[in-house]
Amino acid sequence: MKSTCVIIPCFNEESRLDVDAFLTFDAFEILLVNDGSEDYTKWILHDLAIKNRRISNLQLDKNVGKAEAIRQGVLFLKGKFETIGYLDADLSTSLQEMERLIEIHKTSTYKIVMGSRLKIAGSQINRYWWRHFSGRLIATVIDSIFLKAGIYDTQCGAKIINGKTAQELFKTPFETKWLFDVELLLRLKKSSKNNSLNELVKEVPLSRWVDDGDSRISFKDVLKLPLSFYKIYKRYL
Template sequence: MANTCIIIPCYNEASRIAFSEFQNFIEKQTDIDLYFVNDGSTDDTQNIINSLAKLSSNTKALHLAKNVGKAEAIRQAVLQLDAAYKRIGYLDADLSTSLQEIERLNAIAIKNNKPFVMGSRVKLVDTQIDRRLKRHYSGRIIATYIDTFILKLGIYDTQCGAKIIEYRLAKDLFKQPFKTKWLFDVELILRAKLSYGTPYCLDNITEIPLKTWKDIGKSKITGFDIMKLPIDFFKIHKHYR
């Protein structure tokens, strides 16, 4: 068993899951375990992740009977993991953030002894961030609102789907169900701020610019989800005030 377990939520990912990349990682990797969560898929996702889980004892699969959404799927997996792990992370199944990048984030968490490390899609001169222009600008507007009016921590990119969290902290932050479907990352950080304080978050939450990130397309976020954002913001303001 490795010291870090990365949760990969999967809902109808049969056409997008990068089987060969996961296979190569599983066969070569001993420092990180993978935990695939089938979130009530209706396609061939279950069989695909079962095949991956059979490749190594460092790879597990959890099958949920019905679709509960990414936030709750990750939460259910966190609740299942025991204290043999020192860190728990999560990663999108389409590998928009690569397995090599999650390895790098994990190494940074270990080296710097940081309990909360999160990837950030910052386009710098030495990074390759492949993001559609429309998605970039809409993302920046949402992220600016989130940090200015909700978090107030100077965080650039709450919604990047690659994070590494110390085991006990993860157990605490994921203990209760989330109030929103798409903004659960915001709720995670807000829970840390309310439970441990702003100074703790400024010292212990580290945002790392990703070297590479690729916009795979076919996002699970729909136009309806975007339209519901004001309602989600209201839920967060009301619940965490």
């Protein structure tokens, strides 16, 4: 069984994909998933897979959203990796930071190790204030109602998961597109009845995280939050 593969969903990324970063990195396997892009993303990913032997690509015919694109990536890997991760295409969390999370996961018994955009002394967390404020508000609601585990940042797009666990957690489609990270944690909690989330999940403050300002979360998505919360509550609680 191979070691680690990090899945990166890509939708219309031709203007912000850091090609050089991908071409020069070889610490772990990367699966780039083209989520039905309408620009030249498809061809960029294809070219990266040719030039870097540690990169492969999966082409989806239509846009299915981040949650389903990652799920399709997990299914595509067919349990061949001991560890599976996922990461945002803009590399706001760098590939080097992911390597650090992977090493932490390898030396622990946690099922999931997740990055956290917690601004502490020595860290470089550059995030627009309104996104930080809205993110904290949503995270507080999520943890107080659904998780109750003191998790600071469910929505950080950098997570490392035990391979077998990932196959189980991503087996079926998610109810929501944007809050699927919350569903993932609730699925983990349900599958491990004798363990609390604090025993299964470790949050690691990131050393560096850069907000590129190009949020894929629209105002329409924000308006759908109450419905998303309801769907999660109905299915998991």
